[in-house]
Amino acid sequence: MTQHTLTADRRTSWLPPVPLISAKFLELRKRRTLMIVTAAFTVGLPVIFYGIRLLYHLGNPARYAPAGAPNAFATIGILMAEFGFIAAAALGATAGTTDLTDGMFRHLVITGRSRLALYLARIPAGLSILLSLAAAGFTVACLVTAFLGSPQAPGAVTLSPGAMAGAGLWLELYLVIGFTVGLGLGALMGQRTVPVILLTVLMIIITPALASHALPYFLDGERLVVGVAMDQLQPAALAGGTRIGPGGGAGLQIPPMPTWAMITVIAGWITGWSAIGAWKMAARDA
Amino acid sequence: MTTIAEHGGSPHPRAGQPAPRQAGDWAVEVHGLTKRFGTQAAVDNVDLLVPRGSALGYLGPNGAGKTTLIRVLLGLTRADSGTMSLLGVPVPAQRARALARVGAIVDEPRFHGHLTGRQNLKILAAARGGDAEKQIAPALDRTRLTQRAGDKVSAYSMGMRQRLGLAARLLADPQLLLLDEPMNGLDPAGMHEMRDMIRSLTGEGRTVLLSSHLLDEVERTCDQVAIVDQGKVIRQGSIRELTGAAGAAVEVQCSDAPAAARALGQGTIASRVAVSEDRLTVTLAAGPAREQAAEIQRRLVEAGISVYSLRQTHASLEDWFLSVTSRFGGEQ
Numbered sequence: 045m046t047q048h049t050l051t052a053d054r055r056t057s058w059l060p061p062v063p064l065i066s067a068k069f070l071e072l073r074k075r076r077t078l079m080i081v082t083a084a085f086t087v088g089l090p091v092i093f094y095g096i097r098l099l100y101h102l103g104n105p106a107r108y109a110p111a112g113a114p115n116a117f118a119t120i121g122i123l124m125a126e127f128g129f130i131a132a133a134a135l136g137a138t139a140g141t142t143d144l145t146d147g148m149f150r151h152l153v154i155t156g157r158s159r160l161a162l163y164l165a166r167i168p169a170g171l172s173i174l175l176s177l178a179a180a181g182f183t184v185a186c187l188v189t190a191f192l193g194s195p196q197a198p199g200a201v202t203l204s205p206g207a208m209a210g211a212g213l214w215l216e217l218y219l220v221i222g223f224t225v226g227l228g229l230g231a232l233m234g235q236r237t238v239p240v241i242l243l244t245v246l247m248i249i250i251t252p253a254l255a256s257h258a259l260p261y262f263l264d265g266e267r268l269v270v271g272v273a274m275d276q277l278q279p280a281a282l283a284g285g286t287r288i289g290p291g292g293g294a295g296l297q298i299p300p301m302p303t304w305a306m307i308t309v310i311a312g313w314i315t316g317w318s319a320i321g322a323w324k325m326a327a328r329d330a
Numbered sequence: 331m332t333t334i335a336e337h338g339g340s341p342h343p344r345a346g347q348p349a350p351r352q353a354g355d356w357a358v359e360v361h362g363l364t365k366r367f368g369t370q371a372a373v374d375n376v377d378l379l380v381p382r383g384s385a386l387g388y389l390g391p392n393g394a395g396k397t398t399l400i401r402v403l404l405g406l407t408r409a410d411s412g413t414m415s416l417l418g419v420p421v422p423a424q425r426a427r428a429l430a431r432v433g434a435i436v437d438e439p440r441f442h443g444h445l446t447g448r449q450n451l452k453i454l455a456a457a458r459g460g461d462a463e464k465q466i467a468p469a470l471d472r473t474r475l476t477q478r479a480g481d482k483v484s485a486y487s488m489g490m491r492q493r494l495g496l497a498a499r500l501l502a503d504p505q506l507l508l509l510d511e512p513m514n515g516l517d518p519a520g521m522h523e524m525r526d527m528i529r530s531l532t533g534e535g536r537t538v539l540l541s542s543h544l545l546d547e548v549e550r551t552c553d554q555v556a557i558v559d560q561g562k563v564i565r566q567g568s569i570r571e572l573t574g575a576a577g578a579a580v581e582v583q584c585s586d587a588p589a590a591a592r593a594l595g596q597g598t599i600a601s602r603v604a605v606s607e608d609r610l611t612v613t614l615a616a617g618p619a620r621e622q623a624a625e626i627q628r629r630l631v632e633a634g635i636s637v638y639s640l641r642q643t644h645a646s647l648e649d650w651f652l653s654v655t656s657r658f659g660g661e662q
Contacts, residue, residue: 055459056426063463067456074444147440148453151498154404154436155458156429162457330406 055157060165064157068169071142078138082174085131086124086219087181093120094188112193114203114281120185121211121282124178125274126247128215129222132174133243136226137236139166140321144234144328153330163231163325167318170223178219182212207281214279221270221313222247228317232324247271258298267301273309276301356418357382357506357537358403363412365395365402372398374561376412380539380554382505385532387548387569388541389651390558396541397437399558400510404434417505430460433499434508438515439491443484447475447494450483454498462501469500473527489520496527507531509540513547525551549647557651569647578619579643580626582610585636593633599625611643 054061073079097111109116143149143162152162186208193203222243229239251271259266266272276298358380365373372395380386390396402409403416405425414421419428441450448466455462470476473493478486486494492512499507509528513521528551532538542548548555549569556566565572584590587610591603594612599622602613614622623642630637 055430061456061459063456063459067453070449071442071445071453074449076444142442146442147438148442148450150406150436151439151441151454152457153406154429154432154434155454155502156426157457157459158426330401 055155055161058158058160058164060161060168064161064165065168068139068165069172072135072139072169072173075138075142078135079173082131082135083177085127086174086177087184089124089127090120090181090184090188093123094184094192098188098192110192112189112191114189114193115284117185117189117203117208117211118282118284119286121215122286124181124185125215125218128174128178128181128219129247130240130244132219132222133226133247134236134240135170135174136223136228137230137239137243139170139223140227140230140239141234141236145236149328150330159326160322163322166227167224170227171220174219174223175216178216179212182215186212203281207279210279211281214274214277214282217277217310218274221274221310224314225270225317228319228321231321234328251275254298256297263298266298267305268309270309270313272298273301273306277306277310355382356380357384357416358386358539359415359418360399360403361413363399363402363414364410365398365407366410371395371561373402373409376558376561376563378556378563378566380537382537383532383535384554385528385538385540385552386554386556387552388539388556388558389545389548389647390541390543392543394543394558395561396543396558397510400434400436400508400539400541403508404429404432404436406436429502431502431505432508433502433504433506434510435492435495435499435512436508436510438488438511439495439498441483441491441494444482446480446482447486447490447497448479450494451479451498451501455501458501461503465501465503469497472500473497474523488515489517489523492516492520492524493527496524504536506537507539509538511542512540513542513544521547545648545651555647572647578614580612580614580619580623581639581641581643582612582626582630583608583638583640584610584630585638589633590630590635593629593635594626599629 094111094116097108097116100108101110143152153159186205189203189208190205226239226243229242230236233239246269251269254266254269255272255275267276356379358378360376360378363373363376363378364371374395376395376399378388378399388396388399398407401407403414403421405422408422416428416432421428441447442453445453448470451466451469452463455466467476470479473496475490475493475497478490483491483494492515496509496512499509507528512524512528516524525547528538528540532553538552540548540552553568553570554566555569555572556563558564582590587605587608590610591605594600594603594610600612600614604611604613612626619642623640627637627640
């Protein structure tokens with residue numbers, strides 16, 4: 045046994061060190077089923093979508109538009125946001141609960157490391173997986189749109205690189221929200237199944253239903269739903285893409301909200317759920 | 331020997347015992363610790379002192395509050411009242427500093443099953459920081475897991491998980507190890523291995539606080555023992571002294587052990603009589619042992635029971651434990 049003095053060290057800092065983030069990244073990356081589902085919803089979705097369109101177009105060019113038509117870009121953008129949100133929620137809920145369910149939480153707490161740092165380490169670890177996969181999938185959509193699209197009609201939305209990049213950022217923001225809310229809800233509940241179900245219902249049923257119906261006297265309440273705020277922030281490149289779910293085809297029917305309000309709602313969901321998850325992690329008996 | 335008063339008084343040495351130590355001599359120092367779950371006190375006004383470099387068995391029946399005490403010491407759950415320090419550092423006030431050189435196994439050690447043993451240790455080393463990563467290989471080597479370190483933990487046996495738990499604790503190069511039921515689920519060979527490992531750790535000057543309900547294991551592994559019952563520490567001291575104080579015992583082989591137990595139980599000759607198959611173990615009451623052994627033989631013969639052999643022994647920790655804990659103390 046070596047002799048050391050017991051001195052205060054960086055373990056009390058709330059900032060997670062890089063090795064801790066890397067360790068959590070490793071833990072998530074090695075979950076094969078989770079990675080397959082996440083990859084399927086982020087990369088697999090545009091690959092299959094454009095693959096099918098390409099085959100149809102090649103089979104009958106007169107009837108089926110080129111694979112990379114602008115409306116296809118809008119459709120896949122919305123689909124990737126919806127399914128990506130669910131994948132993000134699943135990844136977040138997993139990141140928020142596996143230490144607890146696998147029995148590692150206690151080991152980690154005994155190290156003396158700040159519980160807040162343990163919680164915060166999950167965010168960059170999970171997002172680095174999620175956002176890189178989503179970026180890969182979105183790159184597929186951009187490449188097909190750029191190289192396998194049709195000449196655009198006068199007056200049509202121009203899908204410039206800048207417009208596509210804006211759509212990409214919006215999509216990534218959607219996934220950040222899904223991940224952080226899933227993480228916070230998972231940490232709060234201590235299990236991942238219910239949070240994933242709740243967030244799927246939010247995305248597939250509640251959000252499209254609310255976005256397509258302006259409820260008198262409850263307009264401000266509807267605007268507090270993060271999906272509604274995100275729909276208002278939706279970039280022009282994705283205009284025409286429709287949500288799946290009840291009333292999704294009707295598109296956004298709620299009067300526009302100010303930009304500051306959208307940003308406040310979105311930031312509130314991210315920071316609010318992160319704070320709830322971190323609080324629960326700090327307060328939980330290990 | 332240090333006795334803790336049943337009503338939570340401070341430890342005070344008995345005559346002939348070493349002088350009181352300095353505060354810094356204790357690896358674990360607990361005063362008046364209470365932890366309640368609702369109205370039930372799982373830890374009830376406990377005072378406990380663990381000398382540095384010793385192996386102390388924290389011994390009690392299931393539900394006595396052993397695990398809760400360790401959880402409170404580690405800050406896994408909050409105490410309702412009392413003061414504690416680990417290695418001279420107050421907890422929970424300076425918990426991170428105290429835990430820097432503390433390793434602990436609480437309950438059955440569980441890990442990420444989809445990761446290998448080495449990857450699990452890597453995660454824990456990352457959380458611990460400092461030189462912990464460099465301790466992974468030595469810890470695996472010491473727990474004889476190097477060959478299987480690349481296998482997924484889901485494929486590990488219970489014994490291997492226990493050893494991995496110990497390896498995880500060694501990442502801290504700990505001065506103090508808190509081990510909660512480390513023998514649970516181990517086969518005899520695994521128990522032997524764990525026992526050897528614990529002994530070698532104490533041999534290096536590390537302090538071990540081992541909670542267990544396995545008296546035999548505590549007797550073989552530890553030099554000190556604290557008996558806990560219903561949340562209270564009721565005795566603390568060295569095993570040799572405690573079992574010595576429990577007195578002598580006589581092992582009797584006879585024709586009808588249950589009848590013999592009844593015959594002896596009516597008098598004041600035995601403080602405790604334990605029956606197993608065809609033999610009795612009689613813990614003698616205070617008094618000359620030889621005369622009492624003769625009296626036992628006389629009574630059994632008078633009761634019409636054939637005595638095949640009668641051998642004088644020392645009371646084991648088990649005999650003593652059963653005589654002082656409330657759950658069993660009233661029997662026989």
